[in-house]
Every structure is written in C-alpha cells, then in structure tokens.
Amino acid sequence: MLNSVLRTKFRVYKTEGNLNSQVGVPLTILGIKKDAEIAIIEMGMSERGQIEQLSRITNPDIAVITMIGVSHLSSLGSREAIAAAKLEIVTGLKSGGCFVFNGDEPLLTKELFKIKNNSPLETISFGQGNFNDVSVENALSNSDGSQFSVANDIYYLPLLGAHNINNALATIAVALRLGLNPAEINEGFLHLKLPEMRLEKITLPSIYHN
DSSP, rough: HHHHHHTTTSSSOOOOOTSSSSHHHHHHTTOTTTTTTTEEEEOOOSSTTTHHHHHHHHHSSEEEEEEESSSTHHHHHHHHHHHHGGGGGGGOOOOTTTEEEEEOOOHHHHHHHHHHHOOOOOEEEESSSSSSSEEEEEEEEETTTTEEETTEEEEESSOOOOOOOHHHHHHHHHHHTTTTTHHHHHHHTTOOOOOOOOSOOOOOOOOOOO
C-alpha cells in the first residue's frame, strides 16, 4: 500500500516477497537501486532483539507499527512482550526521525510513553479514535472496498475488508509526512496491486434450487 501511494511522487524500492528476516533485510538493502528515492523495508521477527538489530541495520527515517497481533505468542508468550519486541524498531530511528503507530492500541501507547521519557522522538498516531493525529470519519465498507474521510478529505480504498482502513490510515500518515496531497494518495490507492492469492474476490456462479 505504501509502495503504491509513494510511487505517485517518488522512485520507490520495496521489500520483495518475504525478505524481512535477519538474512532477508540485508539482502533487501543490498538490492536497493541507485536511483531509488525511498526504500520501504519490512522487518520480521520471531524473538526479542531481532527488530532492534534490523532497525540498527536499516537506520530508518520513518518507522511504522500497524498493530499488535497474536502470531508471535508461541515464541514471546504475551501480547505485552510482542509490543515490547516490535517497539525495538525505534532504536535505530535516525535523529529527527518519525515513528508512526496505531494509537488505538494501549500496549503501544503505554510503552511509548516510557520510551519518549528517555529519548524524545516525533510521533504520529493513527486509528479509529478521534484522539489520534490521523483518524477516520464516515467510514463505509462493502464488497468493493471502503470510503472514509480524514480531516475532511475523502479517500477510497478498493480493497476488501474494513480492517484495511487502519492500514490505509498508516499509509496516509506516512504520505502526508512526506509531502503528498490527498489527490496523490487517492491515485495510489486506485492503482493498488496486491500479491497473488491475497484478498482476491472470487465471484461464484449462482446456484438455484427448486
């Protein structure tokens, strides 16, 4: 989503496939094209300390956490531990960098408060609550996508699932931070292409019973 939006204004290089590991991230960095203006690098983990290492390797200008899920419970034990592990991403953030995060997630806001006390950093929160820096209004979703407003600007996301509005909010937060306008962001959403076998809509033939 970030790739589709940011490439309306910049030359973008992004992580290919799932090269987001301790091996994949360095390979991704080594593959960045010389003319790239922005690199979007996904960081994956399976245990504590891995995101910190990847963050220090990438030294990002902007770091993003979209959510705290449950997929790492088997290795980390709790959502609290998952949040702490993901927040390691700020350790490599450049001086003057920006951290974009889901402000509806208490596990992030609570830990972030402790981090900011020790090392001030710019933050942008996004989410459903109107207390966030980038929040959603008038959201409508159907089988074709979602339409919603952010600060009186209307966006349309041709992607299945109302949950993807939050992903769009994270994208909007980064795009606005990098100087894109709502028209450019909407253009990026319009041309969004997902990897195969992801959120595909399949129309089945109608079956009638007498």
